[in-house]
Amino acid sequence: MDPKRNSISAHYLDSICQGAARRGLSADSVRAQAGIPAELSPQARLTSDQFSRLLLDVFGRADDEFLGLTDQPCRHGAFVMMAKQAVMLDDLRQVYQHIERFYRLVTRDLNFALRVDAGEARFDLMLERPQLDPQATLREFYLLLMHRFPSWLVGKRIALRRVDMAGDEPAHADEYGLIFGQPGQFNQPSSALVFDSAALYWPVVQTRESLRQHLDDAPLTWVTRQQIYPTISRRVRQALRQTQPIGSARIQAVAAQLHMTERTLRRRLADEGTAYQDLKDQVRRDYAAQRLAQPHVLMADVAGELGFSDPGAFSRAFKGWTGQAPRHYRGDR
Structure with a gap:
């Protein structure tokens, strides 16, 4: 078992703890709730279970699905509401259009946009105040989520052509190959998932019943090596x-x-x-x-x-x- 393929860089821990502190949570309490040692070695990697509990703790206690990395919190439960509507749509294009509209209604801090041109689909993510997400943790997490959840909805993995990121190449750039299956392209005009537009015609195959189990297992299902079924x-x-x-x-x-x-x-x-x-x-x-x-x-x-x-x-x-x-x-x- 390749340790990197089954674990997450501890780099994300510091960033999430800093965001949680903006919402009044101490780093010590966040670590303790996730079962992460207080004196974790700098080279250590988090297990998917630890990272899942870390996310759930901040989502719940901070009541913020944006992890304290935006100006205003996104109330816990927003993703579930979006997902319950998405599973009833016809195809992947409708799913991405729905995500774009949904988050436009619930927040001004994070915006999505689906663009299609010359056989290429581009799903952009833009932050109103990117300086609040200096290590791109929120952008990386939501690009991951907006790749894996739609892939699950259509029952097969969306093959990415590129993952674009605004900003300089970070020290943890090697994580992109593990997270997305593609190296990141940095210093781009916006952060985005880029894939063949033909995938937009793939039908949604999941049901409200399968969604219920998927959400029960989340966010663990989002941060482990993806298995559609x-x-x-x-x-x-x-x-x-x-x-x-x-x-x-x-x-x-x-x-x-x-x-x-x-x-x-x-x-x-x-x-x-x-x-x-x-x-x-x-x-x-x-x-x-x-x-x-x-x-x-x-x-x-x-x-x-x-x-x-x-x-x-x-x-x-x-x-x-x-x-x-x-x-x-x-x-x-």
């Missing part, structure tokens, strides 16, 4: 999270819980582009990161809970998952 993967992760200790989980037991044979489970997961061991490692990684955020927890205890024979084996596995040894991850000296 991750039904079995989601159920396996749920079963693994409910198994205590996690290290005792066996595929035969999980398959039985899902009322299928082991062979069928492996095949269904392969169809979704994943495997049982990858999902188990993801759940163990998230659990380990959460436990290591507690300063007095012993690594030997975490290793045992995750099914490792000794702390050394756990340390090697954790480094494979996150790119860092456990003691470096939580800033132990």
Whole structure:
């Protein structure tokens, strides 16, 4: 499991904490709610679970889906309202036009615009006060969201030609390939997703029922490697999270819980582009990161809970998952 493909740069943590502070939240409380160590190593990467909890905390306690990075907050629940209308539309063009109109009604701080020219569709994002988003965190997050959510609605990934960004190339530019599948193009007139305009005719295939589950899993579904129909993967992760200790989980037991044979489970997961061991490692990684955020927890205890024979084996596995040894991850000296 490539640690970078299954984690998020800690660079975003500082930016989100700064925005949260504008809404009256302390950095310490934001970190604690997300299960992120107070002395996180500068080279550490956040798990998708930590980043999801970070977003949910700021959305909820600050009541701001713009993460404190605009002049006025965007009240929590705005995205859900937009999504419930979007799932009832006919095709991708209508979805992007709806997003443009919706955010024009709810805010003056962030604007979208769909432009089509010579076979190329461009979905622009502009901030009224970009100086409030100096590290482009809000722009990157909403471009990610406006790529992944419409892709989910039409049931297939929108292949991007480019990702344009206003402003200079940042130190974390390598993240763009992981986030969007394309390197960023910087110092552009505006920030935008650029793709083949033929995709605008793709029909919306999701339903209000599937949207309900999608929103229940959000924002985790937005910040993990995208699977358009991750039904079995989601159920396996749920079963693994409910198994205590996690290290005792066996595929035969999980398959039985899902009322299928082991062979069928492996095949269904392969169809979704994943495997049982990858999902188990993801759940163990998230659990380990959460436990290591507690300063007095012993690594030997975490290793045992995750099914490792000794702390050394756990340390090697954790480094494979996150790119860092456990003691470096939580800033132990």
